Amino acid sequence: MWLSTAYPTHQTSWSLILTTLLTFSIFACHPSSADEVTEPSEGTGFPSNGFTRMVxxxxxxxRLGQGWHDDQGEKAQAVCIDFQSEMDDGQEQSMxxxxxxxxxxxxxxxxxxxxMQVKAIAYEVSGKASYAKNVEMKxxxxxxxxxxxxxxxxxxxxPSEQxxxxxxxxxxxxxxxxxxxxxxxxxxCGEAFVSAIYSGAELNAVLSFAEQSNSERESIEASMKGSGWGFEAEGAASQKMEQYSKSSELRISYYQTGGQGNPIPTDQQGFVEAINRLPQLAAEAGYNYRIMVQSYRSLPNFPGQRDEPDNIFREQLAVSYGRLLTIHDEITEILQxxxxxxxxxxxxxxxxxxxLRVLQDEIKTKLRAQRxxxxxxxFSDDEEVTEQAPCELPADLNxxxxxNYSILLPLPASMNDISDSGYVEHINPxxxxxxxxxxxxxxxxxDLDDPGCLMNHEIDKLFTSLNEKVSAE
Structure with missing residues (x-):
């Protein structure tokens, strides 16, 4: 289920929610510190020889052992391996x-x-991917x-005893x-098989603070990332969320799996109870939320070695589309x-x-091409995919x-030291x-390898390009 709510919040309710989070959370600023407890590896998740990864x-x-079409992200129809099923018990809790x-x-x-992100670009999807595709994010x-x-x-x-x-x-x-x-x-059989199935309860929440001031943004980040996270009732994080909730400038949306017959939250108290009951829901009616797929090439009797398909373009396409769509949506809101x-x-x-309208049309053209x-x-076995039309992301769509697009957008007038006159000549810094x-x-x-993680000289180059644009006028 998912719910998106913007509402004023009572301090006592936030105290409950934050205290509850502490009871079962391992906090981190980067996903690796939590995922190391429950997952063998994250990384890019793309296949290499004998790959094993989460899906x-x-x-x-x-079914356990069933084949998996890795390039399509879909199950195959056959079970092609000999194995036996085993199970590990006990709960792990992380956040x-x-x-x-x-x-x-x-x-x-x-x-x-x-x-799944690529599928979400082109088709209707369901479950968590559908929520992530449709949830509001400004x-x-x-x-x-x-x-x-x-x-x-x-x-x-x-391993099978037989x-x-x-x-x-x-x-x-x-x-x-x-x-x-x-x-x-x-x-x-696909290129891989389902080697493990994980069940439990999962909650994803998006907390969106309506704030453009640089100094206030830094304050919010410091509060949320403070030592020990400060999630006690009087802590910096709870006070900051309380502050923005009272002015309806904090929006929370979430998606939950696990449990059976639990009521759909319609207010903040319901949201608090949903978090509080997460371990119980997992124990009573766990939901299969993730699988591990393993390449057949890792098996001892696989006949010979073949190169794995290169699927890196899917990551490039998913990230490129997501970032370009975010800019497109912001332009739409600015124009409105x-x-x-x-x-x-x-x-x-x-x-x-x-x-902005010219820029929006250019972006829309690229989004259509990416879609x-x-x-x-x-589906990589689609007959439209050929050597003449490979599944590769052209440079102009990456x-x-x-x-280069985002620097052409205006700035919120509520930022520090920005005039609300509608135009500032020396706004480039x-x-x-x-x-x-x-x-x-x-x-x-x-991710230090993200192309969006810039070196200082790359940032300086963008600044120079803006200054040259002003000088040429």
Missing amino acids: EYPIDGV NMEVVTDRSEMMQSMNVTAE SENMNFVAHALVNNGVIFAA VENQAIALTPYFRNLASRNYPEFERQ DLDTNDEGWVFGPDMNGDS ALARRCA TMNDY EIIDYRVRRVSEFRCED
Whole structure:
């Protein structure tokens, strides 16, 4: 279930919610510190020889040991291995919270895979991916994603006692099929198999603070990321959330899985109770929320070695689309404000409503091209995918580094030291700080290899390009 609510909040309720979070949370600013407890590895999640990685549990269900089409993110129809089922008991409880600056980062924080993100671009999806696709996220707000997880344990494929040397292995029939007709083997078995199924209860929440002032943004981040997180009733985090809730400037939306017959929260007290009951819901009616898929190439009787398909373009496409869509949505909101004579935005040189409309059309054209690529490449065996039309992201559609677009947007007038006159001649330093530097810092915290994590000289180059634009006028 998911719910999006903007409401004033009573201090006692926030005290309950924060105290409850403490009872089962392991807090971190970066997902790795929490995920190390419940997952073997995150990284990019893309295949290499003998890959093993986590995937969201499919909405139509899947059996342990069943084949998996990794490039399509879908189950195969056959079980092609000999194995036996084993189970580990006991609950693990964790929570992490991080700042997100665009829709792609939000999806990644919720562990929505790149394959599912690409599908969400081109098709209707369900479950957590549908929530992440539709939840409101404004780039001008200060956005946090909180991911709470109660893991009941894992059902996993273990070596079969019926197989020589007691190993997980391809059945004789499918081993022979892989040797003589590998394309047919992939059609029936996929490239991998489901090696583990995780169940429990999961809650993803998006906390969005409506604040544009640089100094206040820093204050919010410091409060939420303070030592020990400060989630006691009188702590900095609870006080900050209380402050913004009273003025209806804090919006919370969330998606929960696990439990059976639990009421849908309609107010804050219901939200508090949903968090409080998460461990109990996991124990009483755990929900299969994630699977581990493992390449057949890791099996001892796999016939020969073949290169794994290169799926890195799916990550590039998912991130590029998510970041470009975030900028498009912000432009739409700015133009709507301008149509109502709102003076809440400040333009720099050669920036106005007309220039935004031209930029929006350019972005919309690229979004359509990215969507067409996603539609064609969501299934790699589609007959439209050929050597002449491969599943590769062209350079002009790769917008993982999106700053050339974002620096062309105006700034919120509520920022520190920004006039509300509608135009500021020497606004370039503020544009770089707001649109580039702070976003790059958040992305660097999450992943130093992110193309959106800029070196200082790259930021200086963007600043120079803005100054040259002014000088040329």
